[in-house]
Amino acid sequence: xxxxxxxxxxxxxxxxxxxxxxxxxxxxxxxxxxxxxxxxxxxxxxxxxxxxxxxxxxxxxxxxxxxxxxxxxxxxxxxxxxxxxxxxxxxxxxxxxxxxxxxxxxxxxxxxxxxxxxxxxxxxxxxxxxxxxxxxxxxxxxxxxxxxxxxxxxxxxxxxxxxxxxxxxxxxxxxxxxxxxxxxxxxxxxxxxxxxxxxxxxxxxxxxxxxxxxxxxxxxxxxxxxxxxxxxxxxxxxxxxxxxxxxxxxxxxxxxxxxxxxxxxxxxxxxxxxxxxxxxxxxxxxxxxxxxxxxxxxxxxxxxxxxxxxxxxxxxxxxxxxxxxxxxxxxxxxx
Numbered sequence: 448x449x450x451x452x453x454x455x456x457x458x459x460x461x462x463x464x465x466x467x468x469x470x471x472x473x474x475x476x477x478x479x480x481x482x483x484x485x486x487x488x489x490x491x492x493x494x495x496x497x498x499x500x501x502x503x504x505x506x507x508x509x510x511x512x513x514x515x516x517x518x519x520x521x522x523x524x525x526x527x528x529x530x531x532x533x534x535x536x537x538x539x540x541x542x543x544x545x546x547x548x549x550x551x552x553x554x555x556x557x558x559x560x561x562x563x564x565x566x567x568x569x570x571x572x573x574x575x576x577x578x579x580x581x582x583x584x585x586x587x588x589x590x591x592x593x594x595x596x597x598x599x600x601x602x603x604x605x606x607x608x609x610x611x612x613x614x615x616x617x618x619x620x621x622x623x624x625x626x627x628x629x630x631x632x633x634x635x636x637x638x639x640x641x642x643x644x645x646x647x648x649x650x651x652x653x654x655x656x657x658x659x660x661x662x663x664x665x666x667x668x669x670x671x672x673x674x675x676x677x678x679x680x681x682x683x684x685x686x687x688x689x690x691x692x693x694x695x696x697x698x699x700x701x702x703x704x705x706x707x708x709x710x711x712x713x714x715x716x717x718x719x720x721x722x723x724x725x726x727x728x729x730x731x732x733x734x735x736x737x738x739x740x741x742x743x744x745x746x747x748x749x750x751x752x753x754x755x756x757x758x759x760x761x762x763x764x765x766x767x768x769x770x771x772x773x774x775x776x777x778x779x780x781x782x
Contacts, residue, residue, distance in 0.1 A: 477512060477737050478519045480539045482549040482558070485527040485656055485686040492522070498708060499685075502723040503548070506730035512737065525554065527656030527683060529626045536561035546736045548729060551682040552577050553626045559590050566742045568732045570725055572596035572680070574747060576631040583747040591732060591742040593725050595680065595750045599635035602677075605718050606643050608755070609675045609703045611773050612716075612762075616674035620700070621649045622664070622691060623679030624656065632679060648673050656683045658690055665694045676702035678709065680719065688712065699765055710756045715765065717756040725750060754778040 481491055481500070490497040492514075493504035504514065512518045523539055525531040532554050539547060540562040548568045549555050555569035556577050569592035571579065580586045583594065610616050619640065627633055628649060640647045650667035652660050668676065676695055678684055684691060685708065692714050695702040704710060705719035728748060735745055757777045762769050774780060 478544045480521045480544040480547045482523045484525045484551045485683045488522045498723045499726040503726040503730045506727045510734045532557040566736045568592045591745040593748045602636045603639035605703045618646045620668035620673040620676045624683045627679050627681045661687050669698045678704045680705035715761040
């Protein structure tokens with residue numbers, strides 16, 4: 448027979464015991480791998496000055512995933528070497544993180560080839576053109592993410608905008624890595640230039656991609672007297688965006704850029720999107736997977752907002768008059 452006092456003690460103990468154990472259980476730590484084709488690893492964190500990874504890790508923190516607390520982030524860079532994409536993908540996938548977040552379409556493709564089980568969140572162009580997924584709405588495999596591709600017609604649009612400020616342009620420089628040039632975007636640019644009767648100048652940016660390689664290519668374009676520059680949306684270019692923008696200004700070469708982040712440091716024209724916001728959204732995708740969703744259950748987000756930005760201050764330094772027809776179409780003008 449159990450006395451009343453003993454019964455209360457047992458019931459009380461049973462009630463308290465699970466909470467005591469739960470309090471002693473270690474906090475679950477999630478492990479993610481973050482991979483870039485060219486950014487230095489030291490920049491790939493919040494507070495390091497890189498707007499993209501600042502946005503990414505800041506949003507993860509807002510969503511409850513805090514590095515040093517319940518999140519372990521392992522960072523990798525291909526250091527501007529496309530030949531490292533495959534080996535790097537093999538190296539990272541062997542560690543079996545909970546999620547891999549990777550930017551730049553050819554690098555996403557390398558990770559897709561390396562694993563069919565580790566979840567991947569990619570920031571990419573059109574993943575169907577590169578054979579990464581067969582459908583944006585139903586990715587079906589282990590890859591989901593965000594597409595910042597507006598379709599091949601955006602290249603013709605950028606050429607048209609650049610020509611509006613220099614109608615006599617016949618020779619345009621195109622800045623992009625060999626990987627970009629060999630892919631669907633490079634082919635689209637060639638077709639757009641041919642249709643517009645423009646000669647494309649594209650000195651190779653040799654690997655490993657470094658500052659001096661960019662300066663060599665840019666100087667080669669200036670020596671060939673190009674009328675302007677179209678900057679591709681490759682992540683390599685983003686890494687060296689300050690060099691590209693500064694060179695264009697010093698050489699007096701009007702340039703059109705794919706992301707707002709070029710515009711904010713003095714770029715003349717931008718027709719594209721704000722990439723920091725895309726990285727912020729990518730953090731939300733990573734969080735969904737850490738909470739248990741499969742990549743196949745998360746449709747690939749397609750960026751639909753592409754703004755035209757005009758920097759009149761930069762135009763003045765180039766000695767250019769921006770046509771009124773272009774200004775009235777602009778989403779933002781810096782005086």
